[in-house]
Amino acid sequence: MIELFTKISDATKLLLEKGFTPLHASSALSMVGSALKVDRVYIYENQPYPIRGRMLTDARYAWTVPGLTSPLESSTLQSLCLRELAPQWSELLSQGHLVNCLAKDAPPRMKFLLDDHKTRSLMLAPLRPSKEWWGFVGFDDCQQGRVWSAEEVILLKSLASGLSSALRHRQMRSSLSQTRSQLREMMALSVNR
Template sequence: MIEVFTKISEATKLLLEKGFTPLHASSALSMVGSALKVDRVYIFENQPYPIRGRMMADARYAWTVPGLTSPLESSTLQSVCLRELAPQWSDLLSQGHIVTSLTKDAPPRMKVLLDDHKTRSMMMAPLRPAKEWWGFVGFDDCQQNRVWSAEEVILLKSLASGLSAALRHRQMRSSLSQTRSQLREMMTLSVNR
């Protein structure tokens, strides 16, 4: 488990230093997924505004072992309404809790989606870079009906915390960049008067 904690630290450092870009996020998820020996690691982002009154989430970043479909390549994993697929899971994640399940024990509609993606067991944790629930990170095991250990749950919480910090850092960088641009525009306008 020390190796996995090390990879989570390296992944978080990469995202903080290099930025939360698709390339760096994929590298970070690859480090963690390989160390934990899972088949898929993914990050879903909640859409900021409900569509037709439904809160949706999109697969934004992912790493997958060769031979499996990436969530980024699957149309069924874009605009996912978690509340409709697994209402209790949606409630748990929005309240800051971890969700773990074997596919065979998942709510019926979620079970169909997991089966379609060859998932045998999964675990998800919420991402909260600020007060609002931003999205979630998850692990899939497509080889076995994996019952996640207490240590693996702690590892996922650690990863979710690191990812949330990196997302918060990205948001702060973006806000600072916007402020700089506005100040430059104001200075340009005042000089040109």
């Protein structure tokens, strides 16, 4: 258990220090996925604006064991409308709760998608770098219908908290960079007058 917490801490530290880039996110997810012995770890981001009245979510970062399809490589795992596939899951995640489910017990449309990608069980946690629900992180077990232990639930919550902090840090860096650029432009304009 201590080793798993260490991996989560290392993954969060990597993203805070190096930035939330695809390369670093993949490395961080690999650390956690390998330590937890899962087959997929992924991060989905909600689209900021509904498209045709539908709130969609897209896979942004993922780690997958060899031989399985990554959410980044599958068109059926992109632009998901979670409210249509699993309305209760969408509601739980938007309220800050975890989803912990065996694929056989998933809502019918989601079960079809999970079966298609060989997922036997999954656990999802919301990401909230600010007050708004940004997206979610998830673990898939494709070998067995895993009943997630209390310790594993705590680990996912810890990972979600660390990822949310890293995303918040990325957003603050971006905001600071934009402010700097605007100040430079304003200074350049005032010098040229």
